[in-house]
Structures are given as structure tokens and as C-alpha cells.
Amino acid sequence: MAQVPKADELAKVSHRPPETPWTETPVEFRPGTFCYGAKPKNLEVVGLPNPREWNPADEDWKLPDNWKDITLNGMKDRLDKFRSFKLFMDICVRCGACADKCHYYIGSGDPKNMPVLRAELIRSVYRKYFTGSGKIFSKYAGARALTERVLKEWFYYYYQCTECRRCSVFCPYGIDTAEVTMMARELLNELGCGIDWIAGPVANCYMNGNHLGIQPHAFKDMIEFFVDEIEEVTGVRVEPTFNRKGAEVLFITPSGDVFADPGTYTLMGYMMLFHEIGLDYTWSTYASEGGNFGLFTSHEMMKRLNAKMYAEAKRLGVKWILGGECGHMWRVINQYMDTMNGPADFLEVPKSPITGTVFENAKSTKMVHIAEFTADLIRHGKIKLDPSRNDNKIVTFHDSCNTSRAMGIFEEPRYILKHVCNHFYDMPEGTIREKTFCCGSGSGLNTDEYMEMRMRGGLPRANAVRYVHEKHGVNMLACICAIDRAVLPPLMNYWVPGVDVTGLHELVGNALVMTGEKKRTTDLRYEPLPGMEDEEDDDV
Amino acid sequence: MNASRSIIFSLVAVGILVCLPLIGVAAGMTSFFGVIVPYLAVALFFIGVVARVVRWARSPVPFRIPTTCGQQKSFNWIKPDKLDNPWDNKGVVLRMILEVLLFRSLFRNSRMEFYEGPKIRYASAKWLWLGAIVFHYSFLVVLLRHLRFFSEPVSSLVHLLEGVDGFLEVGAPRLYISGLALLAGVAFLFLRRVTIPQLKYISLPSDYFPLFLIFAIAATGVLMRYIYKVDIVSVKELTMGLATFHPVVPEGIGSLFYIHLFLVSVLFAYFPFSKLVHMAGVFLSPTRNLPNNSRMVRHINPWNYPVKVHTYEEYEDEFREKMIEAGLPVEKKE
Numbered sequence: 001m002a003q004v005p006k007a008d009e010l011a012k013v014s015h016r017p018p019e020t021p022w023t024e025t026p027v028e029f030r031p032g033t034f035c036y037g038a039k040p041k042n043l044e045v046v047g048l049p050n051p052r053e054w055n056p057a058d059e060d061w062k063l064p065d066n067w068k069d070i071t072l073n074g075m076k077d078r079l080d081k082f083r084s085f086k087l088f089m090d091i092c093v094r095c096g097a098c099a100d101k102c103h104y105y106i107g108s109g110d111p112k113n114m115p116v117l118r119a120e121l122i123r124s125v126y127r128k129y130f131t132g133s134g135k136i137f138s139k140y141a142g143a144r145a146l147t148e149r150v151l152k153e154w155f156y157y158y159y160q161c162t163e164c165r166r167c168s169v170f171c172p173y174g175i176d177t178a179e180v181t182m183m184a185r186e187l188l189n190e191l192g193c194g195i196d197w198i199a200g201p202v203a204n205c206y207m208n209g210n211h212l213g214i215q216p217h218a219f220k221d222m223i224e225f226f227v228d229e230i231e232e233v234t235g236v237r238v239e240p241t242f243n244r245k246g247a248e249v250l251f252i253t254p255s256g257d258v259f260a261d262p263g264t265y266t267l268m269g270y271m272m273l274f275h276e277i278g279l280d281y282t283w284s285t286y287a288s289e290g291g292n293f294g295l296f297t298s299h300e301m302m303k304r305l306n307a308k309m310y311a312e313a314k315r316l317g318v319k320w321i322l323g324g325e326c327g328h329m330w331r332v333i334n335q336y337m338d339t340m341n342g343p344a345d346f347l348e349v350p351k352s353p354i355t356g357t358v359f360e361n362a363k364s365t366k367m368v369h370i371a372e373f374t375a376d377l378i379r380h381g382k383i384k385l386d387p388s389r390n391d392n393k394i395v396t397f398h399d400s401c402n403t404s405r406a407m408g409i410f411e412e413p414r415y416i417l418k419h420v421c422n423h424f425y426d427m428p429e430g431t432i433r434e435k436t437f438c439c440g441s442g443s444g445l446n447t448d449e450y451m452e453m454r455m456r457g458g459l460p461r462a463n464a465v466r467y468v469h470e471k472h473g474v475n476m477l478a479c480i481c482a483i484d485r486a487v488l489p490p491l492m493n494y495w496v497p498g499v500d501v502t503g504l505h506e507l508v509g510n511a512l513v514m515t516g517e518k519k520r521t522t523d524l525r526y527e528p529l530p531g532m533e534d535e536e537d538d539d540v
Numbered sequence: 541m542n543a544s545r546s547i548i549f550s551l552v553a554v555g556i557l558v559c560l561p562l563i564g565v566a567a568g569m570t571s572f573f574g575v576i577v578p579y580l581a582v583a584l585f586f587i588g589v590v591a592r593v594v595r596w597a598r599s600p601v602p603f604r605i606p607t608t609c610g611q612q613k614s615f616n617w618i619k620p621d622k623l624d625n626p627w628d629n630k631g632v633v634l635r636m637i638l639e640v641l642l643f644r645s646l647f648r649n650s651r652m653e654f655y656e657g658p659k660i661r662y663a664s665a666k667w668l669w670l671g672a673i674v675f676h677y678s679f680l681v682v683l684l685r686h687l688r689f690f691s692e693p694v695s696s697l698v699h700l701l702e703g704v705d706g707f708l709e710v711g712a713p714r715l716y717i718s719g720l721a722l723l724a725g726v727a728f729l730f731l732r733r734v735t736i737p738q739l740k741y742i743s744l745p746s747d748y749f750p751l752f753l754i755f756a757i758a759a760t761g762v763l764m765r766y767i768y769k770v771d772i773v774s775v776k777e778l779t780m781g782l783a784t785f786h787p788v789v790p791e792g793i794g795s796l797f798y799i800h801l802f803l804v805s806v807l808f809a810y811f812p813f814s815k816l817v818h819m820a821g822v823f824l825s826p827t828r829n830l831p832n833n834s835r836m837v838r839h840i841n842p843w844n845y846p847v848k849v850h851t852y853e854e855y856e857d858e859f860r861e862k863m864i865e866a867g868l869p870v871e872k873k874e
Contacts, residue, residue, distance in 0.1 A: 017740075083824065084826045095668065096738060099738050106652055114742065133813055141745070142746055172822070208855075209855065216863050216866065361614050365834075405609070408610055415618070433610075
């Protein structure tokens with residue numbers, strides 16, 4: 001695995017384009033800037049084509065003989081199925097408004113990371129084979145033939161896009177590079193040219209229900225481990241149930257919350273909250289993954305993985321589904337799930353059993369975001385909170401790309417934050433809400449062999465955090481996304497040491513005053529609560 | 541292709557287009573350039589644009605993928621952003637009107653400034669928006685003013701427009717702001733394309749060509765009006781002939797007019813087959829023209845098809861023993 005350069009070296013970014021035109025600048029597969037190719041065993045599990053051992057850095061990609069026909073037919077098929085794709089191939093005027101909006105461009109200076117050029121990589125091929133002007137005028141009309149070099153360029157740059165949609169906010173025609181990247185990745189996957197960090201979780205999720213491939217008994221064990229942890233901190237024993245028929249609510253969260261810090265603290269927060277309000281809910285080991293790496297593979301794969309949510313809700317006979325903190329999971333739920341796997345007519349319109357609030361905005365999908373659910377509880381005064389327990393945390397909030405630009409959940413998490421902690425400062429306008437910056441590792445690019453690009457892509461986010469870190473002493477970056485929780489800690493260590501990362505419901509868990517709890521001396525991380533530093537010592 | 545080659549190619553192309561009517565009219569082909577070409581161009585324009593829109597519309601919108609740029613509608617105590625995150629058609633219509641008429645997304649534009657450290661700042665950058673507004677609106681005014689050549693009597697709205705456009709009341713004939721603004725707008729769009737390195741890098745011949753073409757159209761128009769005057773009465777005779785489908789080609793209209801008319805014809809004919817169709821395309825953009833309500837109302841995908849899934853039964857079959865041992869409920873006991 002490639003060594004990541006030191007931060008001060010990586011910070012020297014030139015945004016001056018090279019002398020050679022982009023069509024004549026070949027890709028260099030430099031370690032640290034691309035992900036490993038999909039392994040055959042993972043493709044075989046879900047029946048994806050062309051499983052073989054291969055390495056993107058190799059000359060020979062072992063493509064099927066008719067790869068060009070497969071790709072061009074695949075393009076035609078998708079042009080006919082998606083108006084977005086067809087339109088976005090035709091109407092770009094190359095005004096350049098998107099150019100400096102991409103985190104990868106800002107952090108790398110590579111001109112092909114400008115959204116406009118990223119799209120031109122495939123648009124040029126579209127012109128060559130699907131437009132009259134491209135067929136006649138060829139390169140004078142901006143057209144170019146599909147070659148293996150072009151295909152490698154696609155792989156390199158469409159796996160250097162996190163589908164964050166920031167460029168589409170600024171585009172005067174709403175051209176969404178995420179949509180273009182999704183099509184390109186579908187085409188690459190038809191040739192077996194995906195990345196393993198996506199193919200692995202897809203295969204695991206398909207067979208075992210979650211990205212890590214945790215089997216049912218182990219999943220139960222892991223959750224029960226945190227039951228002990230919660231008891232240790234609060235003295236209260238929560239009692240989660242699994243695969244229980246007849247529960248009112250099915251709770252689904254990304255499996256990252258179950259196995260990796262600091263997501264696990266968020267998981268503890270969920271369970272403490274549900275216990276305190278007496279929510280009649282169940283976990284599922286079969287639908288034990290909120291995330292959906294199918295979204296990063298193909299629309300079909302997204303549907304195949306997402307199907308488990310409704311299927312399990314139906315089997316268990318719950319009334320509605322509650323979803324945990326996750327970014328792309330919520331893009332799938334908000335913009336795809338009901339269309340793909342609905343109608344969920346076997347469920348009821350979600351209604352909070354505690355406050356009686358009917359979630360009209362989820363009346364068709366029947367799935368509620370945990371931030372909506374908790375904000376409603378706080379609004380109705382149904383939980384007791386002591387925000388001073390988070391007083392040693394000076395918090396800012398990272399809006400996740402997908403929940404921002406494919407949903408628009410901005411106020412609910414902020415409302416919760418303002419009730420569970422006393423020190424909250426937003427990052428500068430232009431770096432939050434719909435203009436938020438990607439963590440640099442979204443859309444399945446959160447793998448270690450890609451660390452250099454992750455640090456580059458995360459630079460704009462880190463830069464904004466550093467601003468509030470220096471100005472307000474911010475030491476805690478809150479978020480509502482499991483990938484964020486996994487990738488922001490190394491990003492902060494790299495660019496802004498001294499800032500930690502937390503899920504929203506970890507802070508809720510800290511502040512939540514539970515019935516029958518013992519005197520709390522530590523937070524969920526076993527770090528002393530403000531003013532309890534001495535007592536902590538006594539305990540140890 | 542590098543920038544200078546793209547620019548030269550486009551310049552040469554426009555140069556040839558200027559020469560064609562010059563030679564043709566000298567050779568007596570006035571009816572070809574005065575009647576046949578304009579009719580063909582307008583026909584191509586309408587057929588081309590309709591065909592293009594139909595081509596787009598034939599592909600369905602399988603998923604509801606608006607780019608949400610504001611707070612979603614959730615509780616009555618949280619103010620939703622009707623414009624930037626519309627949940628109904630009314631909001632979408634408002635969002636689209638602002639997008640189409642005021643280029644609202646472009647107004648958001650910012651400019652990244654990268655300093656050592658690294659420190660990154662985002663400065664306000666409204667020049668592109670302003671340039672685009674000036675360019676598009678002056679073009680629109682110029683176009684509408686030209687209705688004077690295709691109607692008799694001339695509509696009072698055209699008179700009004702001319703009054704506003706010429707409010708400076710200088711020169712004879714009176715100076716129209718829109719003509720100069722159009723030239724300035726085109727010049728700005730060209731200059732930023734060649735002076736901003738990134739923009740220069742992404743530009744294609746098809747980005748320069750329409751700019752040069754429109755510049756040449758505006759320039760010949762301005763020249764005709766203020767400097768090398770053509771016989772305006774004969775011009776109107778010709779244009780009215782076109783408008784009433786009784787084409788006539790009067791003698792003695794200057795060749796500058798034929799150049800102008802030919803370039804306009806080329807623009808019309810080129811329009812549907814180029815990036816200029818963004819004018820029609822923006823209305824169809826699924827990230828802008830759909831409400832963000834797919835959790836409230838089910839969006840239908842016309843080609844939704846069944847897919848292979850790993851069912852719960854298959855899952856339980858694989859893990860039944862382990863599940864029973866761990867005390868997890870199962871459907872089948874053995």
C-alpha cells in the first residue's frame with residue numbers, strides 16, 4: 001500500500017492545467033489514487049460478468065473480446081432508459097461553473113476531476129457513436145472513439161467521483177455528475193471492471209445481510225456487547241430484540257455502527273433512546289444493513305440489496321421502519337426505494353407511538369429518519385436531556401452529501417444538536433447544507449489503498465473544520481453518516497489534529513437522562529464527563 | 541485538440557460562412573440566399589428542436605432525483621424551503637421559472653481561492669451570471685425588435701421595446717443598447733473562455749463557433765444599421781415576403797444584408813444539433829423539474845422489472861442451526 005505524502009506536501013496543489021490537451025493526456029495509475037479491482041469471488045456471488053483476477057495498473061485488463069459492443073450497447077440501453085443521461089449528454093455548454101466545486105478537483109488540481117471534464121470523458125464517446133455531428137466531424141465536434149485507453153480513463157475518474165452532487169447545485173441546467181458517474185460505473189461493471197471495496201460489501205450484503213458479512217448469531221452478539229457497555233456507563237440494562245415478529249417498528253442502520261468506532265457509540269445512543277421511551281422495536285439480522293453499495297454498482301444491484309428492507313418489514317409484520325444515521329442509505333430510501341421495491345401497502349403511515357406525530361412526509365415509503373424521530377421527541381418534551389454532559393465538546397456539524405442534496409434534512413439534526421450540547425458552531429456558509437463538502441471517501445471509495453485521494457478529496461471539508469477549530473475551538477465534528485464516521489477521523493488526524501468525530505445520537509446518548517440510571521461519570525467513550533475528572537480516577 | 545486550434549478552426553468556419561453569401565450574391569444567387577436558405581433554416585430549426593425534445597421525452601424518468609438545495613418538508617414547526625426543495629408542482633414551477641428566467645443556480649456561483657497552508661476560501665463570483673444575463677436578454681431584445689421586419693403594421697409592443705432600448709436618444713438612427721450589450725456579452729463570454737486557464741482547457745471548437753457566429757451576426761447588424769446602411773425599404777419588402785409566404789427578392793439590397801441573413805440562417809439551422817439546445821433542455825432536467833416528494837407519493841418507473849434477490853428463506857436455510865443456537869427466532873425449526 002502506498003505511503004501517503006505528508007500534509008504539507010499534499011497541500012501543494014497546482015490548478016494549472018497541463019500543456020497537453022486532455023484527450024492526449026493518458027491516465028497514470030499511481031498507487032494511492034485508485035482502488036483495487038473487483039475480485040472474482042465477489043462478482044460470482046451476485047452473478048456479475050467477467051469475474052477474473054486483474055489489476056487496474058496492469059496493461060492487460062482481460063476484457064471480453066466484444067467489450068466494445070457490450071459497452072456501446074449498454075450506453076444505448078441506458079440512453080433509452082434514463083432521460084437524465086440522454087439530456088446530460090446533450091446540453092452542457094461548458095460554462096465552467098462546476099469546475100472548482102468538486103472536492104477532488106480542489107484537492108488534486110487534476111483537470112479531469114472538474115465535473116465538466118469528468119462528464120466529457122463519456123460525452124465524447126457518446127458524440128462519436130450516437131450523434132450525427134460527432135460521426136461526421138469527429139474530433140472537431142468533440143467526439144472520440146472508444147478505446148481501451150478511454151476505458152481506463154473512465155475507471156480512473158469515475159472511481160474518483162463520490163457522487164456527492166455538489167456540482168449539480170451550481171449547474172445552470174442541473175446536470176448531475178453523480179448520474180453520469182452511475183451510468184459509467186454500470187458500464188464498467190458490465191465488463192467486470194468495478195472495484196473490490198464495492199464488490200466485497202455488495203457480495204457480503206447480498207448473502208449475509210450486511211457489508212462485513214456478519215452472520216446472524218455474531219450480529220446479535222455484537223449488539224449485546226454494547227448492551228453491557230451501556231450498563232457499565234449508565235447502570236441501565238437495555239433489552240434489544242432480534243427478528244421479532246409483531247414489533248411495531250423495524251430499526252435498520254448501517255452495519256458500520258455495529259462494528260467500528262466511533263459509530264458504535266452512536267449505536268449505543270440509539271439503543272439508550274429506544275429503551276428510555278419504551279419503543280416497541282426490533283433489529284433484523286437479515287436486513288442488518290442500512291447502507292447499499294448497490295447504489296455504487298448499478299440500479300439493478302441497488303434494487304436487489306434494498307429489497308430486503310420491505311421484505312423483512314413484511315415478514316415481521318411491523319407497522320413502519322425507522323432508519324438510522326447514514327448518508328447514501330437515505331438517498332436510496334428517499335429517491336429510489338418506494339419506486340423500486342414498493343408499494344409498501346402492507347405497512348402503516350408512520351406514527352410516533354410516543355408523541356402521536358404522524359410522519360406525513362413519509363406516508364408512502366413508511367420509513368422515518370432517526371433525526372426526524374428524535375427531533376419530534378424533543379419538540380414534544382418527551383425526553384429529559386442534560387446538555388451540560390457534552391460541555392467539554394465544542395461541536396460543529398458536517399452535512400452529509402446525500403442527506404443534503406438528495407433529501408434536504410438540515411434543520412432536524414441541528415435542532416437536536418442545540419438541545420443535546422451547549423456549544424455548537426456551524427462551519428462557514430458555502431461549506432454546509434446544500435453546499436456541503438464531501439468527506440472525500442463517499443460512494444464506496446473509503447478504502448485504505450486510496451488514502452492519498454481520500455486526503456485530497458477531504459481537504460475542502462477539513463479546511464472548513466479547521467476554520468471553526470481555530471475560531472471557536474471546535475473539537476468535535478458531528479455527522480449523520482456511517483461512512484463519515486469511518487473516514488472523518490483519519491481525515492481530521494491528517495489535516496486538523498485535535499478534532500474528533502461523533503454521530504448525532506452519541507451526543508443524544510450522552511445527554512439523555514435515563515430513568516433509574518446511576519450517577520453518570522463518563523460519556524459513552526469512558527471519558528470523564530465535565531467536572532467528573534476526579535471521580536473517574538476513583539473508579540479506576 | 542488544443543485551444544488555439546479550436547479557435548482557428550471556428551474562426552475559419554465562420555469566415556467561410558461570411559464568404560459564401562458574398563460570392564453567391566455576386567453570382568446572382570439572391571433568391572437562394574434571400575428565400576431558400578432562410579426557409580430551410582427555419583424549418584430545420586423547428587423540426588430539429590421538436591425532434592430533439594421528442595427524443596429526450598421518449599426516454600422516461602425512472603427515478604425522482606431532484607437536487608435538493610434547501611430544507612425538506614417534514615414538520616409544521618420547521619420551515620421548509622419551497623423554492624429550493626419543492627414538494628409540490630407549484631414549488632417546482634416557481635423553481636423552474638427562476639431557473640429559466642433568472643439563472644438562479646448560476647447566481648450561486650463562487651470562486652475557489654487556494655492559498656498556501658493550505659487555506660481555501662470561496663469568494664463571491666457573479667460575473668458569469670451577469671455576463672450570461674446580459675448576453676441572453678440582449679439577444680432576446682434584439683430578436684424581438686426584429687419583429688418589426690415581419691409585421692405590418694408594427695405592433696405597439698415592438699415600438700415600446702424600441703423606445704426603451706433606445707432611451708439614450710443619441711445618434712441617428714437612434715442607438716440601441718441591446719445591440720452593443722449583445723456584442724459586449726459575447727466578447728465577455730469569449731474572453732473568459734480564453735483567459736481562465738481551466739476554461740480554456742475544457743473548451744471545444746463547438747464552444748467557440750457559436751460565439752463567433754453570434755458575434756458576426758451582431759456585428760453585421762450593427763454595421764448595417766449605423767455605418768454601411770442598406771436599403772431598409774427593400775429589406776422589409778423581402779422579410780414581409782418571407783413572413784407572408786409570398787417571397788419577393790427586391791433588387792439592390794447590399795450584400796452585407798445577405799451575409800447577416802445567411803449567418804442568422806446558419807445559427808437557426810445549427811441550433812438543434814448543438815449545445816445551444818440547452819434552451820429547450822433546461823425545462824426537462826430531472827434534477828430541477830421534479831418535486832422532492834418521493835417519500836410521500838410513489839414515483840412510478842415504467843420499466844421497473846423483477847430482480848433476483850436473496851430471500852429470507854434462503855438466508856435462514858443457510859444459518860438455521862446457528863440462529864437456533866443463538867436464540868434467534870426462526871420460521872422452520874429443523
